[in-house]
């Protein structure tokens with residue numbers, strides 16, 4: 405190959421995995437077809453349409469339940485090594501419990517697994533991507549520790565039925581996002597704004613559920629199936645607003661511990677991060693609570709959770725600037741996790757925006773995040789399982805290409821210069837889909853979907869061709885992405 409006129413060209417390691425990602429509720433549609441039960445997102449969008457930008461829902465979405473063959477043909481054409489997708493819990497157990505199995509749903513996923521296998525595409529499978537069976541949401545959802553038992557029954561069934569096809573399992577997708585948006589705000593399902601409590605109870609139940617799912621796999625399936633199990637974590641990179649001000653540096657570190665550390669610390673080091681215990685316990689006491697708003701792990705639970713991540717599944721989209729706002733012994737009237745951190749977030753005006761309100765293009769933040777995770781948790785194997793960019797349905801999506809190019813260059817730098825172990829990268833997303841509270845307004849796909857057409861016509865974007873080319877050449881031009 406002749407690199408001459410292309411500036412500096414970097415090559416990915418031979419074993420680096422390229423893939424794309426989706427999730428069940430966002431693409432499948434068929435919300436009540438063939439025996440599927442109601443999920444909390446069905447319930448949420450049907451009952452509170454005004455909470456979704458375009459008052460839409462994912463009753464039909466991309467209709468991938470009926471069109472998966474077409475979707476897999478794109479995966480084949482792209483020549484990805486793997487496809488990350490999720491299994492819909494209420495499609496398997498319509499009421500959330502294992503007393504009634506929906507075999508049509510089971511057979512759907514088996515058909516997908518078989519097709520992927522035929523094309524040599526590795527499935528990377530998320531067991532739960534936010535579509536909780538509604539009967540379990542009625543019990544309090546992720547604030548109720550009983551959910552751990554129901555989740556255990558569901559994952560055991562999935563390991564039994566699908567385990568022969570799967571080497572990479574993800575138990576839960578981005579609990580940070582849902583514990584903030586769904587249990588400390590009304591933005592995402594279930595919309596329970598349980599200020600100052602929801603954020604921590606939700607994390608507590610997710611961690612216990614993940615650890616149970618991990619141990620079930622290790623104890624009952626690992627010997628025959630030899631797969632790896634992880635929980636998918638995300639966080640924005642947190643940069644001090646003023647790097648030369650020590651209080652800003654501490655505020656950024658504190659924010660990382662309250663978000664990524666809230667999960668990473670119990671998983672790798674045991675128990676909540678010290679700063680989280682200190683701040684929440686102190687403020688709870690000063691606010692007159694009889695017990696801390698932070699639920700406590702028993703020593704058995706600490707041991708049960710520690711060491712349950714075979715690889716670090718990392719999603720990264722964007723960054724924030726952080727500055728301190730108050731001493732945690734002050735400003736006690738408002739009870740919220742934000743006040744427990746004592747910080748405010750902003751953005752750098754030089755960061756290019758996307759069309760999505762929260763998403764700015766900050767590629768070096770991914771490299772910083774990789775390094776932070778590596779340093780905190782003793783160099784785990786990192787698998788980037790989501791990274792992507794929002795626009796308004798442009799086919800010539802050069803801003804997306806620019807975003808992806810930058811993030812992949814910084815991933816390479818983390819591998820080559822910082823000597824971190826990053827084993828692969830999944831682009832979010834294969835195609836446009838239901839973007840939660842943004843409905844269909846924001847598009848993340850490298851394939852456009854025409855949601856107003858009868859056949860939900862799929863059209864490849866410029867970024868699709870760009871990614872296809874990258875996968876083929878395994879090289880990338882990083883000259884403009886220092």
Ligand code: PNW
Pocket residue numbers: 427430577578581638639640721722762790832839840848
């Ligand atoms: C992820 N943030 O959510 C989800 O896993 C996907 O289902 C979703 O479609 C995708 O990212 C794009 O939004 C996130 O505010 C939502 O930093 C919000 C943030 C990050 C991830």
